[in-house]
Amino acid sequence: xxxxxxxxxxxxxxxxxxxxxxxxxxxxxxxxxxxxxxxxxxxxxxxxxxxxxxxxxxxxxxxxxxxxxxxxxxxxxxxxxxxxxxxxxxxxxxxxxxxxxxxxxxxxxxxxxxxxxxxxxxxxxxxxxxxxxx
Amino acid sequence: xxxxxxxxxxxxxxxxxxxxxxxxxxxxxxxxxxxxxxxxxxxxxxxxxxxxxxxxxxxxxxxxxxxxxxxxxxxxxxxxxxxxxxxxxxxxxxxxxxxxxxxxxxxxxxxxxxxxxxxxxxxxxxxxxxxxxxxxxxxxxxxxxxxxxxxxxxxxxxxxxxxxxxxxxxxxxxxxxxxxxxxxxxxxxxxxxxxxxxxxxxxxxxxxxxxxxxxx
Numbered sequence: 245x246x247x248x249x250x251x252x253x254x255x256x257x258x259x260x261x262x263x264x265x266x267x268x269x270x271x272x273x274x275x276x277x278x279x280x281x282x283x284x285x286x287x288x289x290x291x292x293x294x295x296x297x298x299x300x301x302x303x304x305x306x307x308x309x310x311x312x313x314x315x316x317x318x319x320x321x322x323x324x325x326x327x328x329x330x331x332x333x334x335x336x337x338x339x340x341x342x343x344x345x346x347x348x349x350x351x352x353x354x355x356x357x358x359x360x361x362x363x364x365x366x367x368x369x370x371x372x373x374x375x376x377x378x
Numbered sequence: 379x380x381x382x383x384x385x386x387x388x389x390x391x392x393x394x395x396x397x398x399x400x401x402x403x404x405x406x407x408x409x410x411x412x413x414x415x416x417x418x419x420x421x422x423x424x425x426x427x428x429x430x431x432x433x434x435x436x437x438x439x440x441x442x443x444x445x446x447x448x449x450x451x452x453x454x455x456x457x458x459x460x461x462x463x464x465x466x467x468x469x470x471x472x473x474x475x476x477x478x479x480x481x482x483x484x485x486x487x488x489x490x491x492x493x494x495x496x497x498x499x500x501x502x503x504x505x506x507x508x509x510x511x512x513x514x515x516x517x518x519x520x521x522x523x524x525x526x527x528x529x530x531x532x533x534x535x536x537x538x539x540x541x542x543x544x545x546x547x548x549x550x551x552x553x554x555x556x557x558x559x560x561x562x563x564x565x566x567x568x569x570x571x572x573x574x575x576x577x578x579x580x581x582x583x584x585x586x587x588x589x590x591x592x593x594x
C-alpha cells in the first residue's frame with residue numbers, strides 16, 4: 245500500500261530552509277533566456293504559503309520603485325535554486341494580506357528571532373549532526 | 379487488443395521537468411496481476427489471457443472460482459478476473475501463474491485508461507449536456523434550469539430518438555485514449571500518467587497500450 249502523500253513526501257526537496265510567512269527572504273530564481281541561463285534574485289516578505297507536497301507555492305511581496313510587486317513561486321520547482329532567510333518576522337496571521345493596505349513604516353514587521361543560524365534546511369541539519377559526531 | 383493491467387488510481391499530483399515545467403500527473407498503482415488462464419483458438423475459439431488482480435478473503439469467493447484458481451496453481455485469491463484479447467504470439471510469451479507489472483509500459487508510451495466515471499446521479503440537461511440556462515429575468519416564471527424545446531408540433535408529432543434529455547450521468551465505463559506515460563516506477567509498481575483518468579481516487583482502472591488497439 246502506497247499513499248499519494250508518501251509518494252509526494254519522498255519527492256520533496258530538503259535543501260530549503262524552514263521559511264514561514266513573515267520572513268524576509270531572498271529567492272534565487274533560474275531564468276532561461278534563449279540558450280543562456282542566469283540567476284535572478286527576488287527579495288521580499290513571504291505573505292503566504294499555499295498548499296503542500298508537490299503543489300506547494302509561496303508568495304513574496306516587495307516594493308519595487310514605489311509599486312507593490314507580488315510573485316508566486318512553486319516550492320518544488322527546480323527553477324527555485326535557493327531561498328535565503330534574511331530575517332524572521334513575528335506575525336500572528338498565516339496570510340499577510342493586510343500588508344497590501346499598509347505602506348512605509350507601517351508595513352514593517354518586527355522580529356523576535358535574532359539568531360538565524362538554527363533556521364537551516366533538513367540537509368544542513370544532518371550535515372551538522374554528522375560533523376558533531378566526528 | 380493488448381494486455382490490460384489492473385491498477386488503482388491513487389490520485390493526482392505534479393512532476394517538474396529539469397526546466398521547471400510542471401506536469402499534472404495521475405498516479406496509478408498496479409495491483410497484483412497474475413495470469414490465471416490462457417485461452418486458445420483450439421479450445422475456446424479465440425486467443426486471450428485471463429488475468430486475476432487484487433485480493434479478497436478466501437471465504438468470500440465461490441467454490442467454482444476457488445477451484446479455478448487452484449487449477450491454475452495460484453496462491454491467494456484474486457478479487458477480479460479480467461480477460462485481454464491478445465494475438466497467439468503474445469499469448470505464447472506468458473505462462474499461467476506469471477505475474478504482470480508496470481514494466482509492460484515504457485516512459486513516453488501512449489496508453490488508454492479504462493475506468494468507471496464518477497457517478498453524478500440523475501442529472502438535468504444543463505449539467506449533463508451543457509445546455510444553456512434560460513433567462514432568469516425579464517418575466518421568467520418558474521423556469522430556471524429547464525432545457526429548451528425538444529421538437530416541433532403536429533409534425534413529426536413525436537420526440538426524435540437520441541434527444542439530449544435529463545438522466546443518469548456518470549458511473550459508466552469510460553475509456554480515455556492516448557494518455558502519455560511520464561514516469562514508470564517499477565520498484566513501487568507506480569505509473570505516472572499525464573492528465574486525468576476516469577473515476578474517483580482509490581478506484582480501479584485498467585491500462586493498455588494505445589498501439590494495441592490500432593488497426594493494421
